[in-house]
Every structure is written in C-alpha cells, then in structure tokens.
Amino acid sequence: VRDRLGVKENEALIMVTTGGFHTSKQESLVSSLRDIRDKRFAFFGRFKHIEKVNNLILVPQVAIYTPDMINAVDLCITKLGVSTIAELSTSGTPYIYIGNKDFREEEVLKKYSEENAKSIEISYFDFIHTNFIEPINELLSKQTIKCVKNGASEVANFVVSVARSL
Numbered sequence: 001v002r003d004r005l006g007v008k009e010n011e012a013l014i015m016v017t018t019g020g021f022h023t024s025k026q027e028s029l030v031s032s033l034r035d036i037r038d039k040r041f042a043f044f045g046r047f048k049h050i051e052k053v054n055n056l057i058l059v060p061q062v063a064i065y066t067p068d069m070i071n072a073v074d075l076c077i078t079k080l081g082v083s084t085i086a087e088l089s090t091s092g093t094p095y096i097y098i099g100n101k102d103f104r105e106e107e108v109l110k111k112y113s114e115e116n117a118k119s120i121e122i123s124y125f126d127f128i129h130t131n132f133i134e135p136i137n138e139l140l141s142k143q144t145i146k147c148v149k150n151g152a153s154e155v156a157n158f159v160v161s162v163a164r165s166l
Contacts (some may be wrong), residue, residue, distance in 0.1 A: 001064055001072035005050070005057050007040050012140055015073040017044040017084065018098065018127075030056060032130040039136070044069060067091070067155065075139055077132065080109040085117075086158045094118035094139040098127045112162065118142060 007013045033041050034054050042057040044066075051058040059069070070076060070087045076095040078084050082105060088095045089112075097113060099121050100106055113119040120135040 001068050004064070005040075005042060005059070005072075006052060007042075007057075007072075012039040012075070012136075013042060013073045014039055014136060015042050015044055015069060015076040015078075017076065017078050029128055029130060036133065042069070042073065075136060077127070077136075079103070080106055080113070082109065082159065083155070085109050085113065086155045086162070089117055090155050090158050092118075094142065096120050096122055096132055096135050096139065098122055098124055100124070108162075108166065 002009065002013065005013070030043070033056060037055060040055050040057060042059050044059050044061060044064075047058040047060045049060060050063055066084075067087050070093050071091050073093060076084075076088055076093055077098070078088070078095055079098050079100055080103060085095075085097075095113075095117065097110075097119055099110070110121065113121075118139055120139060122132050122135060126132055
C-alpha cells in the first residue's frame with residue numbers, strides 16, 4: 001500500500017477518515033495540512049482516483065481495502081465508528097478520534113478507546129483548525145508493534161467480543 005501511494009517506510013503516514021462526519025470546512029483543513037512537511041496525510045474517502053499533491057494523498061475507499069490501508073499507516077485520525085475502531089484495534093494502529101456527542105455508540109467506543117488503545121480524543125473544532133499536531137507527535141513517539149494474522153477474522157472476532165461484553 002505504501003509503495004502504491006509513493007510513501008517511504010521512514011515517512012510518517014497519517015490516514016484521515018471521517019465518513020459520515022460533515023466536513024464543510026475540509027478545504028481549509030487540507031490547506032493547513034499542506035504546510036506540514038514532515039508528515040504525509042492520506043485522506044480516505046469518496047474520491048475518483050488516487051491523487052498526490054505535496055504531502056497530501058487523496059485515496060478512494062474503493063481503491064484500497066480498508067484493513068490494508070489501516071495496516072499501512074502509522075496513525076489514523078477518525079470519528080468513533082465500530083468498524084474503524086475494530087480495525088484500528090486489531091492492527092495496533094494508534095488513533096486520534098473526533099468526539100461526537102450525537103453518535104449513540106460514542107460512550108462505549110470512547111471508554112474502549114481510553115482503556116484499551118493508543119488513542120487521544122480531540123474536538124471537532126480542533127480537527128477543523130488542525131489543532132492535532134501535538135497529539136500526532138505524542139502518539140507517533142510511542143513505539144507500536146503491529147501484527148495481524150488475518151485482518152477480516154481478527155476484526156470479526158473483536159466485534160463479537162465487544163458485543164458480548166455489553
């Protein structure tokens with residue numbers, strides 16, 4: 001995946017995925033991230049084709065299988081969603097999550113993230129205004145060992161175990 005995106009192993013690759021989250025100010029966000037030269041940001045979403053501009057990469061969700069993308073990145077910025085958190089957790093990928101009080105699963109996923117994952121919460125305001133560089137640096141400074149035997153099976157087992165614990 002990193003080869004396909006043109007990202008070297010020694011470059012920090014951060015996936016940004018906010019499916020279902022209204023990001024009307026995304027253009028401003030993208031513009032701000034262009035100035036950060038020591039990190040590559042891969043926006044994973046509804047794009048027509050893979051496009052690279054400076055340190056930004058637009059990646060269509062249909063172009064790369066989500067668990068493969070998550071395994072390829074060093075960190076993810078995301079909203080709290082069951083499947084994304086399951087995939088991040090099973091791969092060991094640290095993440096920054098955007099709080100959303102209107103999301104009904106928020107409380108359970110936030111508690112899980114705080115207790116079991118290398119994660120940091122930020123507000124929607126901080127996300128839109130790129131006030132997350134320090135949390136990125138904090139999480140990237142912690143050594144992460146990622147290992148997934150079979151991504152689909154691991155995610156399915158994780159979802160079942162969380163569902164049983166509720």
